[in-house]
Amino acid sequence: MPFLILFAIAGTMASCLPVVFRLAQDGEARDRVKRRQEFEAEILSGELKLAELRDEARRRGLDPDAVIAGYRSLRSGDVTVDDVEALIAQAQSTNAPALARM
Numbered sequence: 001m002p003f004l005i006l007f008a009i010a011g012t013m014a015s016c017l018p019v020v021f022r023l024a025q026d027g028e029a030r031d032r033v034k035r036r037q038e039f040e041a042e043i044l045s046g047e048l049k050l051a052e053l054r055d056e057a058r059r060r061g062l063d064p065d066a067v068i069a070g071y072r073s074l075r076s077g078d079v080t081v082d083d084v085e086a087l088i089a090q091a092q093s094t095n096a097p098a099l100a101r102m
Contacts (some may be wrong), residue, residue, distance in 0.1 A: 050068060057067035073079040 050071070053071060054064040054068060057064040070079070070084075074081070074084070
């Protein structure tokens with residue numbers, strides 16, 4: 001008799017496994033969708049910031065493409081803030097007009 005109960009419990013558990021597996025898959029799918037939406041929102045936000053940076057560069061009379069290239073270099077780590085400060089100081093000491101207006 002105890003074996004019958006044990007088999008009944010095992011059968012019930014086995015029949016629940018597909019439901020549990022499907023719920024786990026649904027949860028993973030929701031997580032993937034949420035991560036993708038967050039990634040797309042981050043990209044859109046970044047593009048809006050780049051558009052604002054490009055507009056600001058135009059207002060200041062600078063080359064927008066050069067400003068965007070500098071921004072991307074800073075973000076990627078190719079250029080550090082210290083490098084930029086040194087270049088600005090050097091330009092100001094030599095009286096370079098484009099950097100002196102900044």
